[in-house]
Amino acid sequence: MLGRLNHVAIAVPDLAAAANQYRASLGAEVTAPQALPEHGVTVVFINLPNTKIELLEPLGADSPIAAFLVKNPSGGMHHVCYEVDDILAARDRLQADGARVLGDGNPRIGAHGKPVLFLHPKDFCGTLVELEQAG
Numbered sequence: 001m002l003g004r005l006n007h008v009a010i011a012v013p014d015l016a017a018a019a020n021q022y023r024a025s026l027g028a029e030v031t032a033p034q035a036l037p038e039h040g041v042t043v044v045f046i047n048l049p050n051t052k053i054e055l056l057e058p059l060g061a062d063s064p065i066a067a068f069l070v071k072n073p074s075g076g077m078h079h080v081c082y083e084v085d086d087i088l089a090a091r092d093r094l095q096a097d098g099a100r101v102l103g104d105g106n107p108r109i110g111a112h113g114k115p116v117l118f119l120h121p122k123d124f125c126g127t128l129v130e131l132e133q134a135g
């Protein structure tokens with residue numbers, strides 16, 4: 001069911017500082033900040049030869065990453081995103097297996113303009129998993 005690793009996300013308290021560190025210290029190409037109020041985050045992407053890193057900063061009062069940053073004030077690895085060929089079939093199979101799909105269970109449009117959904121970290125080895133429709 002799983003396809004490519006689309007991205008690894010890191011939650012950070014200061015997106016400009018983190019982007020600058022990746023640019024200046026690691027020599028990375030960093031995209032312009034993208035505010036996604038419907039997801040409660042602002043993101044930048046770092047394009048690597050084989051995948052991407054997504055840096056996330058909270059946006060708005062109800063950001064889903066706010067509690068994570070309280071527990072991890074310097075930031076930390078937040079989720080992994082895998083591509084799937086058929087996100088609705090993947091969701092149905094996972095729910096039938098007892099996995100919790102976060103939110104109302106319906107995919108939402110993510111940072112790449114494609115449907116995404118999230119699986120509860122307690123159901124996947126303590127790791128928050130994002131699925132993104134491939135193609």
Ligand SMILES: CC[C@@H](C(=O)O)C(=O)SCCNC(=O)CCNC(=O)[C@H](O)C(C)(C)COP(=O)(O)OP(=O)(O)OC[C@H]1O[C@@H](n2cnc3c(N)ncnc32)[C@H](O)[C@@H]1OP(=O)(O)O
Nearest residue numbers: 036039043064067068078102110111112118121126127128
């Ligand atoms: C930009 C769009 C999109 C893209 O296209 O790439 C994105 O990536 S958006 C990214 C941000 N959006 C989301 O993360 C949406 C899904 N997330 C959530 O709904 C929540 O973050 C959450 C997973 C339900 C957790 O919310 P929180 O408020 O932290 O709830 P709890 O405090 O009750 O946490 C329960 C439990 O889970 C542990 N936890 C929380 N977050 C993580 C995490 N990222 N990785 C691993 N574990 C996590 C938390 O510590 C609690 O554990 P206990 O303390 O043991 O109870």
Ligand SMILES: [Co+2]
Nearest residue numbers: 009054081130
């Ligand atoms: Co993501």
